[in-house]
Amino acid sequence: MSPEPKALPEPGGPLGDHLTVTLHLLVDRMDRFADGLLQARYGISFSQFQFIAVIANLPSPPDITFLADCLGVSKAAVSKRVPGFVEAGLVQTSADPANARRVLLSITPKAGQLLAEALPVLGASFSDEFDDLASPDLDALHEDLKAVIRHLDSKEH
Amino acid sequence: MSPEPKALPEPGGPLGDHLTVTLHLLVDRMDRFADGLLQARYGISFSQFQFIAVIANLPSPPDITFLADCLGVSKAAVSKRVPGFVEAGLVQTSADPANARRVLLSITPKAGQLLAEALPVLGASFSDEFDDLASPDLDALHEDLKAVIRHLDSKEH
DNA sequence: TCTTTTTCGTCAACCTGTTGACATTCGACG
DNA sequence: CGTCGAATGTCAACAGGTTGACGAAAAAGA
Numbered sequence: 307m308s309p310e311p312k313a314l315p316e317p318g319g320p321l322g323d324h325l326t327v328t329l330h331l332l333v334d335r336m337d338r339f340a341d342g343l344l345q346a347r348y349g350i351s352f353s354q355f356q357f358i359a360v361i362a363n364l365p366s367p368p369d370i371t372f373l374a375d376c377l378g379v380s381k382a383a384v385s386k387r388v389p390g391f392v393e394a395g396l397v398q399t400s401a402d403p404a405n406a407r408r409v410l411l412s413i414t415p416k417a418g419q420l421l422a423e424a425l426p427v428l429g430a431s432f433s434d435e436f437d438d439l440a441s442p443d444l445d446a447l448h449e450d451l452k453a454v455i456r457h458l459d460s461k462e463h
Numbered sequence: 464m465s466p467e468p469k470a471l472p473e474p475g476g477p478l479g480d481h482l483t484v485t486l487h488l489l490v491d492r493m494d495r496f497a498d499g500l501l502q503a504r505y506g507i508s509f510s511q512f513q514f515i516a517v518i519a520n521l522p523s524p525p526d527i528t529f530l531a532d533c534l535g536v537s538k539a540a541v542s543k544r545v546p547g548f549v550e551a552g553l554v555q556t557s558a559d560p561a562n563a564r565r566v567l568l569s570i571t572p573k574a575g576q577l578l579a580e581a582l583p584v585l586g587a588s589f590s591d592e593f594d595d596l597a598s599p600d601l602d603a604l605h606e607d608l609k610a611v612i613r614h615l616d617s618k619e620h
Numbered sequence: 621t622c623t624t625t626t627t628c629g630t631c632a633a634c635c636t637g638t639t640g641a642c643a644t645t646c647g648a649c650g
Numbered sequence: 651c652g653t654c655g656a657a658t659g660t661c662a663a664c665a666g667g668t669t670g671a672c673g674a675a676a677a678a679g680a
Contacts, residue, residue, distance in 0.1 A: 321517065321533070325605045326497070326589075329490050332608055334535065335615050336483050353636080360478065370659060376478070378491065383637055385659060390635090407645050407658045432483075435615065447607055448482045451489055454604075458492050458592065510666080527629060540667055542630060547665090564628045564675050 343431055348424050355424065357387065358396055358417045367400065367410040396420070500588055505581050512581065514544065515553055515574045524557065524567040553577070 321327045341352040348355075360376050361368060368376065374384045388411065391397035396417040402408035413421075436444060478484045498509040505512075517533050518525060525533065531541045545568065548554035553574040559565035570578070593601060 321513075322520070325601060325608075326490075326493050328605055328608045328612065329486065329493065332612050332615075333483075333486050333490050335612060336486065339615075340483070351635095356478075363479070371657080378478075379636090380638065381659065382639080382661080385661090387636075405646070405658080409659070444482060447604070447611075448485055450604055451482075451485045455485070455489050455492060458489075458496075508665090528627080536666090537668065538629070539631080539669080542628095544666075562628085562676070566629070 339431075339435065340428060343428060344424060347427065348420055350420070354391070354396070355421075357391065358413050359421060359425075361397065361411055362413050362418065362421055367412040369402070369408045369410055373411060496588075496592065497585060500585060501581060504584065505577055507577070511548070511553075512578075514548065515570050516578060516582075518554065518568055519570050519575065519578055524569040526559070526565045526567055530568060 321331075337352060340355075344350055344352055344355050357377070361373065364372075364376070370384050370388070371381050374381045377384065388397065388399065388409070392399060395414055398412050398414055400410045400412065402410055478488075494509060497512075501507055501509055501512050514534070518530065521529075521533070527541050527545070528538050531538045534541065545554065545556065545566075549556060552571055555569050555571055557567045557569065559567055
């Protein structure tokens with residue numbers, strides 16, 4: 307849209323100064339960061355990276371439904387994306403001999419190589435990004451956030 | 464997708480246990496909560512609510528470009544949504560006498576009424592959601608998050 | 621004034637998500 | 651064995667996001 311770097315909305319800006327807004331802004335910035343890094347060095351988006359990373363970290367090749375649950379999206383969303391990954395040579399599909407309806411997903415060697423390369427880079431870059439940030443203890447922050455999630459989930463809405 | 468409430472991915476689940484993942488999970492839950500509430504009582508999504516709330520909170524009717532910046536999305540994204548809001552009777556467009564290209568956006572009385580009703584409800588519900596959460600001090604958490612954002616922005620990547 | 625650049629909105633093409641309907645397959649059970 | 655319900659993947663229609671190209675209007679400059 308703009309040739310210049312887009313000005314991000316800031317905390318306390320036109321969106322207000324609520325915890326929810328602040329969380330959105332922070333998540334946006336982190337996503338942008340990861341996305342830019344992966345796009346520049348490996349030519350894939352963060353969402354694509356996550357897709358193959360989750361498959362790779364599962365103990366056995368998931369089917370469409372299980373991967374959808376892992377990613378927190380619908381079956382249809384995964385179903386539609388698979389052909390693109392296959393074309394890109396990142397994902398292989400295979401049949402479950404025990405169930406003709408199931409489509410099993412696994413990553414290709416190419417994707418495995420990409421993960422092996424990109425994972426440490428991504429981790430190191432995030433560390434760089436945060437290492438001179440002393441004020442709030444990030445581990446404590448992380449624990450607090452998880453506590454909030456547990457609290458919300460426990461109320462079972 | 465499922466008739467049953469969907470199982471949300473949990474912290475430390477298949478997505479890993481990183482701060483970024485935890486933030487995503489928390490934001491998802493909050494969005495779901497706000498969205499469900501607004502949808503049930505007022506028949507609009509959170510994203511629609513936000514669209515008119517931002518217009519309403521600006522000192523004067525924004526044009527498409529400025530609203531896009533406020534919302535953190537592209538001009539095209541706003542441009543495409545406007546007709547829907549006009550049809551729904553929530554937004555009015557007007558011409559800028561000083562510039563024939565500009566399209567000024569303002570909310571209708573109906574939208575103003577909706578905001579006046581929904582804003583307190585939404586706020587109260589969030590308070591209810593959090594009031595028995597003593598462990599982490601939410602205000603302190605909010606300040607920490609804003610500090611992290613300021614830190615990231617200051618590095619100017 | 622005439623030309624050039626910038627701004628502004630829109631369009632087309634694409635990506636990614638949703639829901640609801642659907643056919644197919646599996647599995648359980650009379 | 652036949653039948654019915656649940657599981658599975660796909661499809662269509664929609665919502666909302668992106669980028670890049672474009673025309674028209676405004677602004678800037680020679």
